[in-house]
Amino acid sequence: MLRTAVRSIVAAAAVLAMALPAATRASAGPPTLRTDSYRSSSGPVVGGSAYDYAPSIMQDGDYKMWWCGQTAGGKVPGDDILYAESPSLDGPFHARGSSAPHQIVFDGTGTGSFDNKHTCDPSVVRVGGTYYMYYGAERQDGEPTTIGVASSPDGINWTRLNNDQPIITPANQQDTHNSYGAGQPSVVHLDGEFYLMFTDTTGAGAAPNGAGQFVWRSPDPTFQSHVEVFTVSGWQAKTAANSRSLSVANAVSADWQYSDALHAFIIAHDNAAGQTTLTFLDPNNLAKHAYADVAIPGQWSEGPGIVSRPDKHSVVSGSGDCGRIPVDVIRSTTTFPPQQLAHIGIDLRSGRSCASMPPAQIAAMYEGYGLQSNGLPAAVVVNGRRLQIQNASVYTDLTRNRISVPPSIYYAVPYGASLHDREKVVGAPGLPGAFQLDGGALWPVSCLRLVTDNHSSITMVGQGTWLSHPRGPDLDCLD
DSSP states (O other): OHHHHHHHHHHHTTTTTGGSSSGOOOOOOOOOOEEEEEEEESSBOOOOOSSEEEEEEEEEEEEEEEEEOTTTSSSSSSSSEEEEESSTTTTTTTTTTTSOEEEEEEOSSSSHHHOOOOEEEEEEEEETTTTEEEEEEEESSTTTTTEEEEEEEESSEEEEOGGGOOOOOOOOOOOOOOOOBBEEEEEEEEEOOOOEEEEEEEEEEEOSSSSOOEEEESSSSTTTSSSSEETTTTTOOOOOTTTTTTSSOOOSOOOOEETTTTTTEEEEEEEETEEEEEEESSOTTTTEEEEEEEEEEEEOOOOOOOOOOOSBBBOOOOTOOOOEOOOOOOOEEEESSSOOOEEEEEEEEEEOOOOOOOHHHHHHHHHTTTEEESOOOOOOEEEEEEEEOOHHHHHHHSSEEEEEOEEEEEEESSSEEETTTTTEEETTTTTEEEEEEEEEEEEEEEEHHHHHTTTOOEEOOOOHHHHHHHHHHHOOOOO
């Protein structure tokens, strides 16, 4: 099983930092973040599976969680990807629309494909209105792990992409005597590109026991085109030689996100002291540590998942303090046998105030959030701009994450437009319907529900007329 191969390298990886190339270790004297507000669940937050590990957790109104387990009801006897949701990170989690503790949403095909028997280690991101899930897979027990990707409109019903073929296979560039292969993917969406971090125990840059994390990026979610790899020379077009040449972290079964507040990637992984460690990488140079590592106390087993907003960026504090970054992790633990998932968390303190940050940074921190401030219109942050909305149903169509903010943060997000009831919608043959808002800009919509919920009607025009208007951001419906 995938989980057995994972365990064979977790413990050793935690003590091999000095075995990696110097470029992958923290540079001397990175700044230190203060921490406070340690928290943890009193017990497991979900159960009912034979084992549970490697979760991917999305804050999307409620907390949505996908993870690896094994339970009755799958197509084949193997690792399944399970799903549950909860209004609290401390649970209890449950299946969508049911009191059952979880539901199977993805499992082996049973058809002899690369993911015939085991599907595991999910990493889920939502871009626009589409969910993408990266996962590790095995055709049969003992065969090397490979990585696949699937898409979904709702996070429950998935379609395999890339013609049902893996998107990453083992490089076979060295023999570390670890046969695990390429797996444990973790994805972030940033500036229009998918950033994928993964393990390959056969990669040229892997440690002697196979540990190490490699990073690719591409605007293509299947990573079949326009792929760049982070190397010792920075970002380079992918080749067979450089595809796994440099490991950015001495870890396995790691998860990561991007923090707009810190301008850094945050990797959650496990260390030899029995703690979850946070490692911070400079986004322009993944070989450089932006801050010193932070350890979160708590017993671990394997596979931490870091709680993120839908695009896999850090969530924001409800206090309106821009210098406070809440980091919550759900990870498997041996404290509650059998192996189950529990919650730990901590707040990072950068010492920066909102007033010291440029508006673009504050807008990036609140991207996708619904902003509520006393006496001011409800607004959603879309592509770094504040869209003020009159109808509550349209507001709900566009965001699940709503947060109360002071007027200073509300106005720090640059104004984009106002969407009033019965606003004009412009359509054209072969082009999407779009709200015509401030300055005549067209803000395209992805579903008819946005139009009907706003009590709007569609006016058809020619393609040339539609294209002559300035273009605003797309507005994506959430299912």
